[in-house]
Amino acid sequence: MLNVCRTVCSQKLKTIRLFSSDTIFALSSGHGKCGVAVIRVSGKNSPTALKLLTDSNVLPKARSAILRRIKHPISKETLDRGLILWFPGPKSFTGEDSFELQVHGGIAVVNAILNALGSIPSLRLAEPGEFTRRAFHNAKLDLTEVEGLADLLQAETELQRRQAYLQTEGSLSKLYNKWKKTLTNGVAHVEAHIDFGETETLEPHLIEHVAKDIHILARDIEQHLADGRKGEILRNGVKTVILGEPNVGKSSLLNLLCERPAAIVTPIEGTTRDVLEVTLNIHGYPLVLADTAGLRSSTKDIIEKEGIERALKLYEKSNLVILVVDMEKYRNWKRIHEERGINKYLKEYVDKLKISNLIDASDENISFTKQCLVVFNKSDLGQDEDASIDEDHFVRISCKTEDGVAKLTHMISQKLRILCGEPSEEHPSMNQLRHRQHLSDCLKSLQLFLDEVSSDDTKEYDLVIMAEYLRKSLRQLGKLVGNVTTDQLLNVIFKDFCIGK
Numbered sequence: 001m002l003n004v005c006r007t008v009c010s011q012k013l014k015t016i017r018l019f020s021s022d023t024i025f026a027l028s029s030g031h032g033k034c035g036v037a038v039i040r041v042s043g044k045n046s047p048t049a050l051k052l053l054t055d056s057n058v059l060p061k062a063r064s065a066i067l068r069r070i071k072h073p074i075s076k077e078t079l080d081r082g083l084i085l086w087f088p089g090p091k092s093f094t095g096e097d098s099f100e101l102q103v104h105g106g107i108a109v110v111n112a113i114l115n116a117l118g119s120i121p122s123l124r125l126a127e128p129g130e131f132t133r134r135a136f137h138n139a140k141l142d143l144t145e146v147e148g149l150a151d152l153l154q155a156e157t158e159l160q161r162r163q164a165y166l167q168t169e170g171s172l173s174k175l176y177n178k179w180k181k182t183l184t185n186g187v188a189h190v191e192a193h194i195d196f197g198e199t200e201t202l203e204p205h206l207i208e209h210v211a212k213d214i215h216i217l218a219r220d221i222e223q224h225l226a227d228g229r230k231g232e233i234l235r236n237g238v239k240t241v242i243l244g245e246p247n248v249g250k251s252s253l254l255n256l257l258c259e260r261p262a263a264i265v266t267p268i269e270g271t272t273r274d275v276l277e278v279t280l281n282i283h284g285y286p287l288v289l290a291d292t293a294g295l296r297s298s299t300k301d302i303i304e305k306e307g308i309e310r311a312l313k314l315y316e317k318s319n320l321v322i323l324v325v326d327m328e329k330y331r332n333w334k335r336i337h338e339e340r341g342i343n344k345y346l347k348e349y350v351d352k353l354k355i356s357n358l359i360d361a362s363d364e365n366i367s368f369t370k371q372c373l374v375v376f377n378k379s380d381l382g383q384d385e386d387a388s389i390d391e392d393h394f395v396r397i398s399c400k401t402e403d404g405v406a407k408l409t410h411m412i413s414q415k416l417r418i419l420c421g422e423p424s425e426e427h428p429s430m431n432q433l434r435h436r437q438h439l440s441d442c443l444k445s446l447q448l449f450l451d452e453v454s455s456d457d458t459k460e461y462d463l464v465i466m467a468e469y470l471r472k473s474l475r476q477l478g479k480l481v482g483n484v485t486t487d488q489l490l491n492v493i494f495k496d497f498c499i500g501k
């Protein structure tokens with residue numbers, strides 16, 4: 001559909017580049033047949049375009065839905081009848097004069113209206129994300145809010161939606177702007193000291209006061225950075241890997257959790273080679289679950305060896321490990337080593353799988369170095385009264401009878417809550433590497449400032465250097481919210497948007 005429109009507009013696109021004075025239009029609802037399609041127009045020629053489409057000299061009432069015939073500007077043919085919403089700037093999404101059309105969602109209807117818009121001089125099809133980019137340039141949204149909006153469009157689970165929504169509403173923005181204000185204050189005070197310090201009487205302990213504020217700020221940023229990457233994990237999905245010996249039922253478990261036969265299951269050891277990933281929604285949390293090749297060192301098969309290597313690589317990067325154990329094998333082991341318990345078995349098991357760093361060796365009991373659940377599978381194959389399997393991170397299941405699977409799902413969701421947290425307005429989590437980098441750099445400069453304060457016992461501060469450290473920190477916060485940007489950065493951020501947003 002857009003191809004048609006692109007052809008119509010291609011002539012114009014050749015000559016018109018991304019000048020903000022262009023008036024842009026696009027289909028903003030999904031592509032293909034649908035009940036209602038939303039077409040958006042924004043820019044200084046919106047009023048003219050709207051008058052032409054409605055064949056009227058007056059603009060409709062602002063921000064009210066009005067039913068109108070939509071006509072071709074030249075032939076005056078009625079193309080459809082639909083709702084019109086007129087948003088005069090600056091009280092619009094983009095901050096510019098703009099309007100929206102809600103029309104019948106047929107492909108030909110949408111094409112006809114897009115073509116009609118394309119026939120109006122100085123109107124052109126919007127680039128991906130261009131409406132949002134204008135909103136950003138007109139200070140309707142800052143950069144973290146733009147990122148929140150992109151995430152909201154991508155969100156697949158309830159908690160991803162909640163985190164993204166709070167961010168579009170400025171949860172991160174408010175926090176970072178508060179920090180910016182503290183820093184701006186600090187810079188102003190230090191600079192005032194440099195400019196007037198020698199001639200005028202300034203508050204005697206001014207630098208100490210600034211240092212106190214900066215100290216609190218540095219602590220807050222440090223705490224914000226030390227959040228276990230909760231926001232990032234929620235945004236990207238919890239990387240979870242199923243590991244274990246061959247034939248313990250890893251693929252059976254993946255199939256059970258995703259409720260379809262995604263992975264091949266056979267009684268042959270070494271059935272799975274490639275990593276197989278499925279995305280699941282568990283109680284609103286996104287889980288990226290990977291089935292892997294059974295870990296063993298005895299194989300000579302080069303394909304299986306490669307599969308094992310891939311499994312181990314994935315393990316290193318995973319947020320959560322589901323370690324599968326064959327209940328029967330554990331039972332047999334216990335018969336031989338009666339005096340030794342489950343912890344001993346697990347230590348031997350991870351050694352054998354060559355993932356011994358999963359268990360903290362210094363610990364007498366068992367503690368894992370990553371979030372981990374141990375699944376004792378094939379519980380249907382005999383009776384076992386070992387009560388130690390009912391501990392926090394151990395669960396007994398049968399992929400055959402589906403016994404214990406509900407309990408496992410519950411335990412997984414608890415782990416997801418630990419890893420992702422609950423998005424909240426009061427304690428928003430940063431959720432992109434970009435945020436982390438700017439904040440770490442900001443913190444570094446703040447620490448240099450604080451070092452300068454504490455190192456000088458004669459209280460003869462080097463104010464010029466100190467002001468520079470604060471300005472550097474401020475610049476990082478500016479980059480974070482988007483006061484300081486480059487086209488390159490903006491292109492990266494806006495690349496996730498589609499045409500019409």
Ligand SMILES: Nc1nc2c(ncn2[C@@H]2O[C@H](COP(=O)(O)OP(=O)(O)OP(=O)(O)O)[C@@H](O)[C@H]2O)c(=O)[nH]1
Nearest residue numbers: 246247248249250251252270271272294378399400
């Ligand atoms: N009785 C019983 N058999 C099971 C259970 N879970 C899996 N199996 C069987 O165990 C065999 C191996 O299952 P898979 O799911 O292929 O095991 P895997 O760990 O993925 O094996 P590899 O990919 O070869 O490492 C199959 O014959 C399954 O039907 C269970 O809970 N009870």
Ligand SMILES: [K+]
Nearest residue numbers: 247266268271
């Ligand atoms: K198998």
Ligand SMILES: [Mg+2]
Nearest residue numbers: 250251271272
């Ligand atoms: Mg398998």
